[in-house]
Amino acid sequence: MIQTIDLRGRRLTDAELLTLVPRSASSVASAVDAVEAIIADVRQRGADALLEQAERFDRVRPTSIRVSADDIARAERDLDPAVRSALLTAIERVRRGTAAQVPPEVRTEIAPGATIVQRWRPVDRVGLYVPGGKAVYPSSVVMNVLAAQGAGVASIALASPPQEAFGGSVHPTILAAASLLGIDEVYAMGGAGAIGALAYGVPGFGLEPVQVITGPGNLFVATAKRAVTGVVGIDSEAGPTEILIIADETARADLVVADLLSQAEHDELASAVLVTTSSSLADAVAAALPAAADATPHAARVTTALRGQQSAIVIVDDLAVACRFSDAYAPEHLELHVADPHALLPALSHAGAIFVGAHTPVSLGDYAAGSNHVLPTGGQARFSAGLGAYTFLRAQQVVEYTRGALRAVADDVVSLAHAEELPAHGAAITARFSGPDATLD
Structure with a gap:
């Protein structure tokens, strides 16, 4: 075997x-042409393209791509108590594990009067993809959402394929998991089309573009994430x-x-x-x-x-x-x-x-x-990490020098600027020590 x-x-x-x-x-390369056509169709025709793709790939046409708040709340009310308990256990544990992934702000004194603060800032808005093909993955809702929430992301959109068995809506267990986590922006769309919609937005039903897309999926989802990289950030091409x-x-x-x-x-x-x-x-x-x-x-x-x-x-x-x-x-x-x-x-x-x-x-x-189960596949663990709060965080340096601290290093900066034949760089330094303030420290 x-x-x-x-x-x-x-x-x-x-x-x-x-x-x-x-x-x-x-491989991702085998699906590039098909995926690029799907994404281009979504960018050009918006909701109409997504509805036709749902009929083609998911065998059902959603009555509404955006899932209503009432449907999300109903799914939580109807959730099997044992599944609710299991999800709450997973949420509590993953939330604790994710909290350890947020780096603290660090202030470094480079020299007297010269400081750099290393801080981490979340992106404003993210799109989270939850597969829905051969199985149902409420656990992926937990993993994606808690990583984003742990980072402090303010706006979260979740996409999952429409289900024929549920009239074209997202699987109710997915909706219930989203509700337990306070997510009310959920879309019934799947595959490469969903990735394109999240990356570029769909004005027709109010979907604003996101800055980062995460979540596992099939070959077409992984290929679509590669196709939109640069427009948005991604976690990895999780196939x-x-x-x-x-x-x-x-x-x-x-x-x-x-x-x-x-x-x-x-x-x-x-x-x-x-x-x-x-x-x-x-x-x-x-x-x-x-x-x-x-x-x-x-x-x-x-x-x-x-x-x-x-x-x-x-x-x-x-x-x-x-x-x-x-x-x-x-x-x-x-x-x-x-x-x-x-x-x-x-x-x-x-x-x-x-x-x-x-x-x-x-x-x-x-x-x-x-731990988080959204992880790199296909050998990408050689250069990529699994999903975590850090996926949605950007390192940012806040630099502050006093006049005296700048004076102490001014000659070095000017020398390097001239060595690189960028004299205006040096002039930006010397300007601060000429004119009426020349004698001030």
Whole structure:
């Protein structure tokens, strides 16, 4: 069912490891033309384009793209009590985890009378995307909204695909989660069209453009986020989910299997990778996966994901190679099922989130660990971070010098200005020490 890649006995460079990591054949580049056409249509025709796209991609035409306040409030009233309790638990935990991500203001005295204040300011308005295709993701509402609220964002718009089963409105559990978090601006729109609408705005129904767009989605959502980057900021191009598990001979095969399946059930393009030093564990996992996959409610989807070229069991000589392979892969989710997981942490740099030990599965992080589950995929963890309050914050330096402090460094500034053949830069300094104030300090 799942391919095996045996790297034992091979001395591989980092570049060679990059060529060996299993990846899906699908890429953002394959959808660029279609996505750009969808976004252009939204910019030109606004609501009409979004309604036609809903009929085409979601098989339903919303009666209203903007969800009414009454519908949002009703969804919360009708929410299953057990789901409400679970969401409130997740909200409390993620809110606490997010609070730690807001840097304090720092004042630095460079010299007497010379200070720089490093402060962080939130963007004014953000657009949050919550998927709604093969599953329902109220947890993504929690993750996106709390990161923005934790940063202090004042205006939040949320978009999620219209649902055929609910008359073209957003799934009621999504609406209920939004209500619990105080979000009343919700739009029934999905895919690339929704990303374009958030980035450029739609005057026809009062959607103002945003400054940052975040949230996971399918290939078309990820491609659309790339297309609007520069017009807005984004978190990352979060595409189909990934899990990579590093395991040694102490790992339980049944737990490894369960965790691989937990992410494979998201999507046919989901990636499930085991990297192990134990051939016996590799054999046990490979033997158990077919029956375990067949037993899941989404057996066909899981089986397709496991059989895809993006999933694999990788056998390596030692944990050092396992760590190098993981860093080359840069997984969205990294689990450590080894005797001493903390010993591996210094060697692991590239992962969206790391789950340490047998009792910390990715599923915990998806809902109630307190961490954020919106994470970079497709190797972007090599240069991108997961979603957090910092995603919506901008570092800003506030510089203040007294006359004496400026005088102390004036000659140096003038010298550098002339060295760069920018004499007006220097003149802006000397002007402050000439004329009627020349003798003042």
